[in-house]
Amino acid sequence: MGIYTRGRSKAINSPRHLTLRHARRSVATSKFNAGLTETHEDPPPLLKPGEEKLNSFWAPGLEAGPAHLIKATQTIKSPNPGENDIKLVSKQTFYVDAPQFSLPEDSVYSTYPPPGYSDDHRILPHVVLSDPHLPWERRGSPKDDKKTPKDERNKVPWLILLTFTEDELKLKPDDLGTGNTFKQTVTLSVKTTVGDVQDLTTKGNVVSPISEILDVVKNDTKETDKIRKSQGEFIFMKPDLFKSVFSNFDNNNERQVPASPDTNKFKYLSHVRNINTAGMAVAGVEEVGVFSVVVGSRSGPLTNKAPATASVHLLSIEGVESMSSFPADDKLVALCSLHSWNYTVMPPGMLNVFDAFTSLGETLDVLRPPEEIIKEIAEPNDELGKRLAARLTDGYSMVKYCTQTGEHTVALFRGPFTPSVVLPNEYLNTCSNSGQNLQILDREVGIMDISYSVAWQVGRTMALGDPNFCGALSRFRTAIHQGAMKEAKIKAVQSAAGGSERFRQKADILANLSQTIKHLERMHLNHQDKHFQLKTPSQKWLGPRLGRKAYPALGFNASKIKDDYLDHAKKVAEDLALSTDGVNIYDETNDPVSEDWKVILAWVMDRMFLAGVPAHYLITDPSHLEHERLKFFYVDPNWVDAMIDGGLSLANHMGEDRDREAIKHIINNYVKHKAEHQLHTPQIPSYGFYLRSDLVTMFPDLKVETLSKAPKKADDKESGDNKVESLSEPPKEAHPKKAPLLRHNIIADGVMLALLDRHPGSDDFKGLLFTQPPHQQRFAVGHSLSDSEIGISLRRQYTVSQEIRETDKHRHDPLQKFTKTRRDRENWFIWSTEPGSQANDVRMLRLPYFAEQQIQILQNMPKQENGEKYFDDIVPNSALLAMQLDDPYYEFAVPFKDKLAGLGPAPTEFRTLNMTRHARVMRLAKHDDDLICRGDETSEPSDSESSPVDTPASSDDSPFFERNEEYSPAAHVLRHNIAPHVRQPHVDDDGSHVSRFHSAISTSGSGGGPSNVPSFNCDIYSPGKDAIHVNKKNLPDDLVFSVLVSGQEYSNEHLIEFDILVKLGPATDKHTKLMESYDGPGPRMLSNLRFNILTAIIEKNGMQYLKLRLLPRNAIGYVVANRMSNEVSFLLCLAKVNIFEKPEVLVMLETEAHYVNRPQVFKDTFTIMVKNDSL
Structure with a gap:
C-alpha cells in the first residue's frame, strides 16, 4: 500500500527493511559527523518517534471539476525602428484529472x-x-x-x-x-x-x-x-x-x-x-507518513x-x-x-x-499448548505421559511421519520459535547432505525428533524456489573452487618439485626477467660452463622429466590437495566477500566486489529473520496461538542453522562440500564484524512475540515500543478523564543506536509478528508498550452518550513548545467537564429533528457550534506563571477539533517478570552459524588420484621416482602415446632443423583438402588419429522427414541442419570455426540452388549449447552465399577437438526453399573448417535431396 512521504521515501524492499534502514542511516550520520560528506545523505525525519503534526487541510494547486484556462502571451520586438511589436496570445482550456x-x-x-x-x-x-x-x-x-x-x-x-x-x-x-x-x-x-x-x-x-x-x-x-x-x-x-x-x-x-x-x-x-511511523507494522515501511x-x-x-x-x-x-x-x-x-x-x-x-x-494482559504466556492440554497428558503415575507433557511444554507437537522405507509413524516436531532458551547444540556442528543425520531420537519415548531435519528440507526447498539465489550460489561456488584448486595445485607441485624455485609462476618469471637478460650475454659456443653452451634442438627442447610415479596427485580428493584446500578456499571466499575498497567486508551499506555474494548474503540474512518460512512451520499447532492472546518465544539458533545449511547445500558437485564450509566462514565473519561508521554488529533476531487479537485488525498500525525501564502499573483509564500520564518514554532521539524492532509484520488478518535481538530483562529491554497509532485512533462524540444525555471532557490544548507545555501541572486534567441533556439549550449534540421528540433520527454533532465553543473555552484556559498564555488562537479549525474528538487512547504495557524473562540464560555470544564442519562422504572405491600409478602418497616413492631424471622422450616412464597405425606424416613434419614443438608452415598447392567420404569433411586419409582433424557428416531435412519437402504453397518452413562429428576423440586439433555455405539464387535447370534468399529470424542450436550459430550473406566468385558459422562458445575462441560432442546440429528457422520442376533434385552445398596452426582451410561438399510433393 502506497504511503505519501512528500517525496522522501525510505522504503526498502526487504523483510529486513527496519535493520537495513537503520544501518544505512548510521553510516550516513557517521560520515556526515566526521566531515566525510558535505551533506547528510540520509537525514533523519523532522518528526521524532512518537510525534505527529496536524494540518487543517492540504489543498492541491489546481482543483478538479471546473475548466481551467491557460493563457500564454509572447511579445516579439522588431529590431527595425518604426515597426510595431507583435504580441501573440494563446489560450488553452483543460480539466484536472482527479x-x-x-x-x-x-x-x-x-x-x-x-x-x-x-x-x-x-x-x-x-x-x-x-x-x-x-x-x-x-x-x-x-x-x-x-x-x-x-x-x-x-x-x-x-x-x-x-x-x-x-x-x-x-x-x-x-x-x-x-x-x-x-x-x-x-x-x-x-x-x-x-x-x-x-x-x-x-x-x-x-x-x-x-x-x-x-x-x-x-x-x-x-x-x-x-x-x-x-x-x-x-x-x-x-x-x-x-x-x-x-x-x-x-x-x-x-x-x-x-x-x-x-x-x-x-x-x-x-x-x-x-x-x-516508527514501531508500526504496515506504515513502518516508511519513516514518515502523511495521511488525510x-x-x-x-x-x-x-x-x-x-x-x-x-x-x-x-x-x-x-x-x-x-x-x-x-x-x-x-x-x-x-x-x-x-x-x-x-x-x-x-x-x-x-x-x-x-x-x-485487559484480557491480553491477564493471559500472557509463551508459545506452546495451553496448560489444560498439558495437564491432561501428564498423569501422576504415567512416566511416559510425563515425558510427553514435558516435550509439549518445550513447544513440541506430535505429527504424522513417513520414514524413508515407507512406514507411517509419529514424530516430534518444533519450529524455530520455542518457549524457552535453546543454546547452540555442540553436537550439531557438521553440515548435512540430506538432513537425515539431523534427526534426534528421544530414547525415553522412542519417538524421533525431526525438527532440525525438517528445517534443513525447508531451507533447501526455499532455495530451490529462488532462481536468483541458486544461480548466484552456483557461480560463487565455482569462483571459490577454481581459486582454491589453483592455489592448492601450485603448492602441491612446488612440494613435489622440491620447492618454489623448481616451479615458477608467471609473476616469478617476470620478476627475474632482468637476471635472464644478463645470462643471455654469457651464452657462447665454446663457453666453459656446459649450461651456457649451444646445443642441438633435440637437446635444447627435450630436457629432464619426472618419472611417472613422481607426478603429484592433483585431484580434489588427493591428500596434498585435501590438506590445504580449505585454507585456500576460505582465503578466496574472504577476498570475494570484500567491498570495492578492498579493505572492509561487504556489509550491505557499501558496494560488493562480488554481486553473487550480495545475493547470497541477503538470502542468508533473510532466513535468519525467518522471512518466507511457511506459517505452519512457525506455528506448528493451532493450539499454540489461541484467539485474543499475546505469546512470547525465543528463536532456536539450531533450527535456523539447519535451514540455512539446507539452502547452502545446493550447487554442490563434490563428495566433501568444503566450499560450503568456506561460505559459512565468511558469513560468520560478517556476523562478528562491526562495520565502519556503525556502533554494533549486525542485528539478528533472538526473541519475539505473536499477537493474535481483533485489536490488530482494528489498528493495523498498532504501535510497539521497547522500554528501557520497567513500566509502572497505571490506574484505570476507562473513565475517559485522561488523567493518567502516558506510559511511553519521552520521544527518543531521531536515530537510536540500535533498531528496536528487527521485524514487524501483519502476517494474517488479526495476527502480528515481531522479532527483536534482545532478551527480556536485559539493560535496554525491561518491557513492551502497545499504543494505538495516532492516525488510527478512534474519534468519539464524548466520553459518554445515551439517548438522553452526552458527557464531554474538554481537553487542554497548547500553542507553545513541548518544554513549556510540561510546566503545566494540570496538562493531563480535563479543562472542563460537563453533561448536556437532549432538552438543554445550546447543545453540542443533536438527537432529533424535533427538539421535544424522543426520536434519534439525527444523532449528529452540532457544527459549527461545537468547534466555536471549543475555541472560546480554550481562550479562557489558565495562563503560565509569567502571565503568558498556554493557548493563543482565535480560529476554530479541523485540526483542533480532531484533537478534541480523539477518544482517549489506550496503552498496554508488558513488564517482563520472572514468568516470561526467567526461562533460561540468554546467550551472550555472537549469533554465528554453528554447523561449519563439512560433511564427509565414504567412497565406495578408491579414487583415481590415490592409485599408485598416479602418485599415491600412501607408499613412499624412491628417489629415482620422485626426483627429476635425465630420460629421453621414449623412456618407459614417459606417458604412453601411440599414433594411429595408418598415420603417414608428411616430410615437413619430420624436419630436424627446428624445435619439436614448432610446426613448419605448409600449404597445399591448390589450397583445398579433399575428403574420401561423400557428404562429409574428412581430415585424414583414414580418419581417427592423434594428428587428424575430425570428420563432419552433414545433412539437411525438414523436421520429421528424411529430406527437404516442398509443396505448392511453399510457405517458409524450418530446416534441420544435421552436423555429426566423428574421429574427434583421437584429435588434438583446435577447431576455430565450421561453416556451411548455401548458394542463393533462383531455381534453374543449370544451377540447383537451395534458396533464392533468406530473411527469416535466424538459426538456433538444437542440443549442443557449447556452440553458437551465426549467419552472414557473402559474395564468392561473383555469387551470393548464405554462410552459416558454427563458433565455439568460450572466451579463448577455439575448442579442442577431443572435447567435442558427437553432434553440433542446428535449426534454420522459416527458410523458403526453391521449388524445382522435378519430383526430386539433388543440391550440393559447401563446407569449411578452420583450425589453429592450420593455415589451410579444410573444404568439402555434401549433397542433399529436395522433394517436390506437389508433383
Whole structure:
C-alpha cells in the first residue's frame, strides 16, 4: 500500500527493511559527523518517534471539476525602428484529472471501525486516506472563493463520512419508479452509471447534485459523455434526513433550513496527519507518513438492546451546495458513495478496546499448548505421559511421519520459535547432505525428533524456489573452487618439485626477467660452463622429466590437495566477500566486489529473520496461538542453522562440500564484524512475540515500543478523564543506536509478528508498550452518550513548545467537564429533528457550534506563571477539533517478570552459524588420484621416482602415446632443423583438402588419429522427414541442419570455426540452388549449447552465399577437438526453399573448417535431396 512521504521515501524492499534502514542511516550520520560528506545523505525525519503534526487541510494547486484556462502571451520586438511589436496570445482550456465517482486502488489506507467489527455507539467512524490531498481535490463549496481571511485556515472538502442504519437507506420496490430493478449492495448502495442516475432525476422521483456537475461541463460534449458513462455506487437518502445533514440547528435545537443545502460545517471534519511511523507494522515501511482523515459526524443507533448493523459511506458532496433548493418530501436524494462498509454497533456493557487490552494482559504466556492440554497428558503415575507433557511444554507437537522405507509413524516436531532458551547444540556442528543425520531420537519415548531435519528440507526447498539465489550460489561456488584448486595445485607441485624455485609462476618469471637478460650475454659456443653452451634442438627442447610415479596427485580428493584446500578456499571466499575498497567486508551499506555474494548474503540474512518460512512451520499447532492472546518465544539458533545449511547445500558437485564450509566462514565473519561508521554488529533476531487479537485488525498500525525501564502499573483509564500520564518514554532521539524492532509484520488478518535481538530483562529491554497509532485512533462524540444525555471532557490544548507545555501541572486534567441533556439549550449534540421528540433520527454533532465553543473555552484556559498564555488562537479549525474528538487512547504495557524473562540464560555470544564442519562422504572405491600409478602418497616413492631424471622422450616412464597405425606424416613434419614443438608452415598447392567420404569433411586419409582433424557428416531435412519437402504453397518452413562429428576423440586439433555455405539464387535447370534468399529470424542450436550459430550473406566468385558459422562458445575462441560432442546440429528457422520442376533434385552445398596452426582451410561438399510433393 502506497504511503505519501512528500517525496522522501525510505522504503526498502526487504523483510529486513527496519535493520537495513537503520544501518544505512548510521553510516550516513557517521560520515556526515566526521566531515566525510558535505551533506547528510540520509537525514533523519523532522518528526521524532512518537510525534505527529496536524494540518487543517492540504489543498492541491489546481482543483478538479471546473475548466481551467491557460493563457500564454509572447511579445516579439522588431529590431527595425518604426515597426510595431507583435504580441501573440494563446489560450488553452483543460480539466484536472482527479477521482470523482470512484477511488483508485489503495486510496483507502484504513477505516474504523473495521468492516464487520463492533464498537460502541458513541464512536464516530472515520476513514484514513493514503493521499493527503484527496478530500480537497474537488470543490466542496463554491463559497470558498469568497471566504474571509479568518476562514483561510479551513477549507470545505468534497468528501464527507456519514453513518446510516438499515431503515434510513433501505429502498422499497417502487421507490425509484415503476420498472426499475436496481439491486442494493450489502451496504445498501446501488451500483450503476452516472447517466442512469441522471435519467432517474428526469422522471421526477429522484434529485441529485449530478445535474449541477453536468451543468458545469454542458458546453463540452466529450467531457459530458465521459461523466455519464462513469460507473459508481449511489445511496438514496430520505429528504428529511438530507435536510438535517445539510442544515444548521439553533440554540433551541431547532432545525434552520436554508434556501439551499449548506456544506460549510463539514470543513471541521477533515484534516491531515503527518506522523513518524516508527514501531508500526504496515506504515513502518516508511519513516514518515502523511495521511488525510475524514471523520464522521453521525453516531450509531442509541437505543439498541442487541448488536445492530450500521453502514458507513464516504460521500461526494460535489455540486450539493449548487442545488437550487432542498428536495420535496416525496423525492429521494442520490449521492455518490466512493467507499462504504458495515460495522456492528454494540449495546452498553459489551467488549471494547479497554477490555481487549485487559484480557491480553491477564493471559500472557509463551508459545506452546495451553496448560489444560498439558495437564491432561501428564498423569501422576504415567512416566511416559510425563515425558510427553514435558516435550509439549518445550513447544513440541506430535505429527504424522513417513520414514524413508515407507512406514507411517509419529514424530516430534518444533519450529524455530520455542518457549524457552535453546543454546547452540555442540553436537550439531557438521553440515548435512540430506538432513537425515539431523534427526534426534528421544530414547525415553522412542519417538524421533525431526525438527532440525525438517528445517534443513525447508531451507533447501526455499532455495530451490529462488532462481536468483541458486544461480548466484552456483557461480560463487565455482569462483571459490577454481581459486582454491589453483592455489592448492601450485603448492602441491612446488612440494613435489622440491620447492618454489623448481616451479615458477608467471609473476616469478617476470620478476627475474632482468637476471635472464644478463645470462643471455654469457651464452657462447665454446663457453666453459656446459649450461651456457649451444646445443642441438633435440637437446635444447627435450630436457629432464619426472618419472611417472613422481607426478603429484592433483585431484580434489588427493591428500596434498585435501590438506590445504580449505585454507585456500576460505582465503578466496574472504577476498570475494570484500567491498570495492578492498579493505572492509561487504556489509550491505557499501558496494560488493562480488554481486553473487550480495545475493547470497541477503538470502542468508533473510532466513535468519525467518522471512518466507511457511506459517505452519512457525506455528506448528493451532493450539499454540489461541484467539485474543499475546505469546512470547525465543528463536532456536539450531533450527535456523539447519535451514540455512539446507539452502547452502545446493550447487554442490563434490563428495566433501568444503566450499560450503568456506561460505559459512565468511558469513560468520560478517556476523562478528562491526562495520565502519556503525556502533554494533549486525542485528539478528533472538526473541519475539505473536499477537493474535481483533485489536490488530482494528489498528493495523498498532504501535510497539521497547522500554528501557520497567513500566509502572497505571490506574484505570476507562473513565475517559485522561488523567493518567502516558506510559511511553519521552520521544527518543531521531536515530537510536540500535533498531528496536528487527521485524514487524501483519502476517494474517488479526495476527502480528515481531522479532527483536534482545532478551527480556536485559539493560535496554525491561518491557513492551502497545499504543494505538495516532492516525488510527478512534474519534468519539464524548466520553459518554445515551439517548438522553452526552458527557464531554474538554481537553487542554497548547500553542507553545513541548518544554513549556510540561510546566503545566494540570496538562493531563480535563479543562472542563460537563453533561448536556437532549432538552438543554445550546447543545453540542443533536438527537432529533424535533427538539421535544424522543426520536434519534439525527444523532449528529452540532457544527459549527461545537468547534466555536471549543475555541472560546480554550481562550479562557489558565495562563503560565509569567502571565503568558498556554493557548493563543482565535480560529476554530479541523485540526483542533480532531484533537478534541480523539477518544482517549489506550496503552498496554508488558513488564517482563520472572514468568516470561526467567526461562533460561540468554546467550551472550555472537549469533554465528554453528554447523561449519563439512560433511564427509565414504567412497565406495578408491579414487583415481590415490592409485599408485598416479602418485599415491600412501607408499613412499624412491628417489629415482620422485626426483627429476635425465630420460629421453621414449623412456618407459614417459606417458604412453601411440599414433594411429595408418598415420603417414608428411616430410615437413619430420624436419630436424627446428624445435619439436614448432610446426613448419605448409600449404597445399591448390589450397583445398579433399575428403574420401561423400557428404562429409574428412581430415585424414583414414580418419581417427592423434594428428587428424575430425570428420563432419552433414545433412539437411525438414523436421520429421528424411529430406527437404516442398509443396505448392511453399510457405517458409524450418530446416534441420544435421552436423555429426566423428574421429574427434583421437584429435588434438583446435577447431576455430565450421561453416556451411548455401548458394542463393533462383531455381534453374543449370544451377540447383537451395534458396533464392533468406530473411527469416535466424538459426538456433538444437542440443549442443557449447556452440553458437551465426549467419552472414557473402559474395564468392561473383555469387551470393548464405554462410552459416558454427563458433565455439568460450572466451579463448577455439575448442579442442577431443572435447567435442558427437553432434553440433542446428535449426534454420522459416527458410523458403526453391521449388524445382522435378519430383526430386539433388543440391550440393559447401563446407569449411578452420583450425589453429592450420593455415589451410579444410573444404568439402555434401549433397542433399529436395522433394517436390506437389508433383
